[in-house]
Structures are given as C-alpha cells and as structure tokens.
Amino acid sequence: MDKVALYAAVNTKIRAMEGDFLKREDYMNLLQKKTVADATRYLKERTSYSRLLGDIRVENVSRRDLEDILKRNMIKNIDRLTHYFRDDYRDFIHSLYTRYEIEDLKSLARVIFNGKRPEDMERPLAFLGKYSGADTAKLFKATSIRNLIYALEGSAFFEILKPLLDGKRENLFRFEMALDMGYFSIVRDRMQKVSGEDRMVLKKWEGMVADLYNIQWIYRGKKFYRLSPEELLNYTIDFGDKLTFADRKAMCYAKNLDELYRMTMDSGYGFLFKKEEMSRDIYMERRINRFIYYRLRALMRKYPMSIIRTVGYVWSFDFEIRDIISIIESIRYELAPEEIRKFLVKAS
C-alpha cells in the first residue's frame, strides 16, 4: 500500500481511538475523588472505560485488577493497529510491546528474587509473552532467576540472557541491565528496517529517548550504584540524538555530580536538573516523561503522515494508564490533589 494511503487509514483509526482517551476535565474530576471506589466509579460511569469496567465491583476493586483491565485494553487496541501494517513495519509495531514486556519481566524477576510468589504482586503482568512469545505459565513457575531464564528458552530474550547462565553471575541487577540493553538493540534493529521519512523521524525520536535515559542512568549510576566509569559507559545506550559518544563518555568520566550537571546544561537537557536537589530524584522520571510527551506531540504535528503518529498513540496510551494508576495509588495514600498533580504526565 502507498504510504500516504496507509497513514491516512491508520491515522483515521487512531483519531477515532484517541477519542476514548480521558479529557482534561476527567482528570480534574478524578483528582477530586476521596476514595479509590469513588474514582473507579467515576471511570466506570462517566468515561469511555465504562464498557471495560462493566463487570467490576467498585467497592473492592484492587489496583492490580484495574491496571490489568486497562493494559489488556491497550494491547487490544495496539493489536488492531498492527493489521494495517505489513512485513518489517508490522514487526516494528510489534516491537513496541518489547518495552512493556521487559518492564513486566523485570518486576517478575524482582518478585522471584525476593522469594515471593507472582500471585502476591501489586502489578499485573499483562504484557508478558506479548513480544517474546514466551510461555507465561512456565515463567510463573520459575523459582529462581536461573529458572526464569531457562523458562524464556526459545524466545528472543533468551539469547540476551544466556551469558548470565554460566557461573554464579545471574543476579537481579545483571538480569535487568541485560534486558534493558537488549531492548535498545532490538529497537535499533527494527528501526533500521523501516524506510524514508519514517526512519529519519524514528531515529530522531528514539535518539532523544536514548539521550534522556542515558543521562538518567549516568546520574543514578554515579549517585547510587557507585559503578566505575567503564561499567557506566558500557551500560549506556549506544545511540542518541544530541549526545554523541564522546559526550556520553565525558559524562561517565565526570569527576563529580556538579560536573555532570554542567555538562547536561550544555547539552540542552538542563531542565532535568533545574530545581533544587531534593525534588530532582523524585520528579526526574516524570520530567522525562513529560518532555517525551510534548516532544512526541511536536513530532506528530511536524510529520503527520509518518509512523510517529502510531508510536505516539502507543506512548500516549501508556502515559494515560500510568496517570490513572498514579491517581488511584495517590488517593489510596491520601495525597492532596495538588500533590498528586505533580506526578502526572498528561494532565497537569
């Protein structure tokens, strides 16, 4: 199919589905709710989620069930979009699941590592197996990280994790890092297979995401993990938009955090460290996500007839679910609406 015709069709579908997103006043109303049940009832009665939450009893709904329903809905909608694409493009859309599956896999690994059972988890694992095709029943049966890796045998993740199996090194940290690194190498692989404007815009987009994550990683690695510069550098993502390898390397070898802040300012991502020290760590994630969200909208406006519209829809959906869950969690911990707003990505 011709690109223009293709994106005309896909974008129409996306616009229709975006109509189901929460409106600004929905967020405002949700923020005013005093109990989880009230918030859930609002979702059930006043928003497009009513048809998903039809069977749920708002009085004793758990965060896990709610999140699971929302995420499965997201999967359903993304699956709808894949039908518009063929071959490499379809593979690319499919790889958008990788991010969420790896997130789920990491939380499962953490639960196993802490000697708990997957049934007791707060988070649902809706995306497990979506990209890798791994057998979820087998994953849930694993009782150690080693078993978990063996349970992934035959999936795309096994190759990435296999080196952890020799010897005693299969700890949680290495498991998480290996998957994160694996994610970006999968993304880069897929990106290379799309063509023309799509590739250019994706490169810009993923490069920016990689830049942000790299700075966050280097900052955390320096501040909390005390890793050697060489290890830090090895764990960075090997591409970027504004940051070159030399920039990344310089950041890794920065003598102290102040030097790192200065370098960040020069790079154009200074907003990450703007405010006072305390709020920096708590809100960094949110600041990254908000930046991503607005850059995404800018890119979508600039390149409307490209694949970025589809990517944007998926991310936007993810942010919406994150926001809903943040609100629900915050209400549970009795935060004031003003406080809650500081954690939200799409609404504020």
Added chain:
Amino acid sequence: MAVEKMKIVGVIGKNSLLSRVLRLVVVNGSMHVINALVRVNSSDFFLPPSEKNIEALEELPFLKPYSSKRDFSHDEEVVSSLMNLFGISPKVKLEHLGQDYDYDEFMKKLSDIHEEVHSKDIEINERMRSIEQKSKYIESLRYLANYSFDMGRLTGMKYMAFRLVKITRENYDKLKKNYENIPAVVIKIAAEGKYVIVASITPVSLEETVEKIFSSLNHTILPLPEGFAGTAAEVIEDLAKSIEDDEKAIDALKTSLEDYRVKYIEEFEKSFSRLEMEKKIEELKTELAVGDKLFFLFGFVPTGSVQDFKKALESQFGEDVIVLVDDINGGPGITPPTKLNNSKLFKPFETLVKMYGTPAYNEKDPTVFFGITYMLLFGAMFGDVGQGLVLLLAGLFLEHAAKRTGLGGVLSRIGLASTVFGFLYGSVFGSEEIIRPLVVRPMANINFVLAAAVVFGIVLIMGGYIYNILNSKLEGDIEEGLFGRNGVAGLAFYMILLYAASHAALAKSGISPALVFIMAGLLLLMVFKQPLAGRIAHADKLYKGSPADYYIEEGFGVIETLLSMMSNTISFIRVGAFALNHVGLYVAFATMGEMMGSAWEDVVILVIGNIIIIGLEGLIVFIQALRLEYYELFTRYFRGDGVEYLPARLKGIPQASGRVNFFRSMKISREIGTHIIAAL
C-alpha cells in the same frame, strides 16, 4: 453352574522348608490361604494322634504368629537397576520359579554382578561428561589455532591472566571506543555473526576490575584447558586424541556390559520373577503360625485340585511335611471362599454379579439366572439387528483382541440378544422397512408391548421367589423359606393378589371374600414368621430379640411388602417403554434426515443418529437392565455376602483356571453403585 466345593488343606513342616513350601504353594496357585492360628483354634480342628504327627502335636499349644519382616528395598533397587540398564522388560515367568533354588544365595550373586556392572555404568557416564568438556575446549582453542604460542605458558602465567571472551559486536564497539580506559590488552581474534571473540590479558591484580567491565558487556567466557603444553593446534590434537581414547574406553565398557548381558541375561530375567515371588511369600507368612521347629499353613483348595496339590507337595518334600485334608462341615468357623464355576456362556456375567456381591459358599449361584434374564431384558429394550451386531462385534473385539474378557464377554452376549430381538421386532439400524417382524412392531402395538413387559416382569419376580425358597431350603431356614415375605407365603400372596387384580379388572366384578381371607391369613403368617418357625424347629426361644421390637418391625414390613409388590411389578413396564423409546429416538433422527436436502446428508444424519443411539441409549439400557436385576430381583433372593476365592499366586503367571477379574477395582464403588441404581 455352581459354587465349587472346597476342602481345608493344612500343611505342617520344618521351619527350614518354609520358603520352599510357600514357593510351591504360589506356583501351584490353588490355595486360598487363611489365618493358621484361627484355624488351629477352631472347634473342628483335629490332628490325628499318630507317630508321624507327634512332633506337631507337641508344638500345637505354643504356636505364635509369624512376625519377622524382611526388607526388600536393596533387592528391589538391584533388580530394577539391572532391568533398566539392560532394557529388560520385567515379566514373571513360571519357568524361573519351578526350579529348586535358594533365594538369598541367588540374590547375593546377583548383587555382586550388579556392583561390577554399576561401576562400569558410572565410568561410562563420567567419560561422556569428559568428552563433552573437551569438545568445549576444542571449540575455544580453534580461535587460537592460527597463533603459535605455547598454551601451557599462556594459561599458566603467574602474574598475568589470559581470557577468551565472546561479546556482541555492539558491545565490542563500545569497548573499542573506550579502550584507553580498559586495564587490559584486548585483541579481537575472530568474528562470528553477531558476536566477536576477543582475547584479553591483564595483570592478576586487576583481573576483578576487568571481569566487572566484561560483565557489563554481557560476556561469555570460553573455557580453556589447563595443564596442556604446545600450540593451540597441538593441544587440539591432544584433546582430540584424548576424546578418541575416551570413546574407545566407552566402547570397551559397552562391549563388556554386552558380555554381561549375554552371560547373565537369564539370571537377570529370573531375578524379577524371584523377587516378586519372595515378596508374595513374605505376604503369605503373615497368615502362618510357627512353633520352635514347625510351621503350620492352612487354606482352602477346590476339591478338584486337592489331589494335584497334595501330590506336588509330597513328591518334593516326601516325609518332611504333613498334609492334612479336611472336609468343610456346616458349623460355624471360617467362612469358605466362593469360587464360581459357570459354563462359558455365562462366565462373563459373574463380573456383574460380583459387582453386587460375591455369593456365599452355601448359596445358590445366581449367575445363570442373572445371565439369561439380563440378556432378555437388554434385548427386549434394545432390539435391533444392526445395532446388536455392532455391539456383538465390539464385544468380540474386546474379548479376544483387547483381552477384556469381562466387559467384552458381557457386551458380545447382550449384543447377540439385541440381534435376536431385532428379528422379532423387525428392526435393522432403526429402520423397520428392511425386514418383516417375526412377532410384533413395538410402535404399532404400544399397549401389547407394555402389557407384555409387565407379564415378563411377573415371571421374573416369581423366578426370584423360587430362587429364594431353594436357597432357604439349602440353609435350612424355615422362617424365611416358608413364612418370609420372599418365601412360600409371600409367593402365594403374590399369586393370589395377581389373580384377584386381573379378575377384578377383566370381569369387572368384586373379589370373592374367600380370597380376601386367604390373603389376610398369609399376611398374618408373614407377621408371625419367627415364632412359628421357632415352634416348628423346637427352638429354645421363640424370639431372637424383644417381641415388641419384632412386631413393630414386622408390622411395617407387611406394609412395605404390599407397596413393593405393586411397585416392583409396575417397574417392569420400563422394559416396554424403552423398546418404544428405542424406536422413537430413531424416528427423530429419520425425520431430521428427511429435512436435509440431499440424500448423502440424510445418510450422514442417520449414521450419526445410530452412533448416538448405540452409545447413549445402549448405556442407559445397560444400566436400566442392571437396575432391574439388582433392585427388583437380587433383593428378593440374593445376599451376596460371600468371600471371593483369591488363591495365593503371582500376577502374570497363567494358571489353568486363572482369570483376571476386570471389575475387581470397581468393587469398592459397588455399595454406592447399588444405591444409585436402586434410586433410578
């Protein structure tokens, strides 16, 4: 057609002969062993005071149960390990047991062989592992094959560490770009697809740091062998040679195992049989009584097998054992086991009878009556030439090909009955257009069919009465046989009641007062059955318990008799109803078939319909016929509280009279099953 007669056989012999005597008992396979102490202490046990018996008589007051328990776990381990190793399927064979042997000696020898064999097996596994490891080394060394360093010096360095590592291309790029900061010499040796193989040399003191850096690159260490001198190519050669040696050694070990196999295969095969035998013997020993020098063994042997059994014992042990053969007298004591002996035609029905209960030793075996009536009931309800033949063929297949003699036998016989009734009804695979009926078409003569079913039921019920009267006569039970509600009085009452009812219905006149008086008299006889029987038998007491309880029970008993006579008789109407139902079901499918457009669709519907009718209705009729048998008939005359004849023998050895009972596992559910069937 009967319950086979039994004799009590006792064997007394020296303790040293115990195992060999028990072995012979198991091989012979005709003795139903009972507890020896119970037998010795029973009132009718008598040991003739002769010179031969003198020693036994001396020990008689001091007998104890056999107590020591043997542990076979080691033997079992040895045997199963050998079976696995040589791929021998465990099978009990008579020829392995017939010879005279000493079990302990045999096991000792086997255990020694096992030790040798086992160590060889372990060595084979070790060598296989070693080959695997060496192959890995060779794989790593291949990357170094072009270089001419001495591997011994490379891996044996004191202050420097040499490593061969595999990482992805992307990660190699990272490493290269930051090379100035890596405290190691890193050389790219080879590239393979997505991966790069690098060699690194680093001072031992920095090894940990380098390890961490490689770790952050998600590396895989390629193992290198230690203690080999020469270039990589030479080491590869050495390793290849060593693998060859291992392979040769494995071959040699395997041949030597094969030698063991050839040499001892018979012993191995014997071992399983003999172990099973020993376990069985151990089981039997719990029933024995032992004294200081002698053991006492008792059991029931069918009369026909007593001579063979005695001869076998005497020919092997001669004067060393005393064999006692006693008749069973009717008195109280040990219940003799029941061995049913029926002709081939009725034998399969034994399994259905035993599902309800095993007939007592002195009871009339109901199998023949059951077999005939069951076939008639099933045939009448499921009369169809085609479907009957399908059942017959399925039954024959099960009976002969699948060796399910019980189920298959029953199925083939009721299939035959169904076929015969199919001719009477003129039905072939449901269709009534192919052949003419010899007697009647059920759907065309509904009233006749239903009435015939009730009349048939009346005949069966009377058969039940007669059976009960004969059984009571055998046991000398006057109370039940003459005055009981299933005895002569009950039968007379039933017949008069039927006569009166039919007379009243047909002639539309009242019942004559004389008949009413006779019936009332018969009811009174039933109420007073116990005191009357007591008077006739000149018993000490007229009532077994308190008279008040007795009369309350019997009063209700009479009411129940009146009710159940009605319901039992009417119950047989279902035989006719199912005959109609059978036709009805086919008509439904035939109508559906006609609604289909084409002829072949019609045929498909009819085939599916026939499968459903055979499967579903066949099962229902099977159960309904069983329900009629158990509930309307067996309750009338059959107690089924006997003990099944289970001679001491080993599974898998074919015996002349042996037959595996497929329903044995179902016996547990028997009680529940009977209740469910009664409720239908």
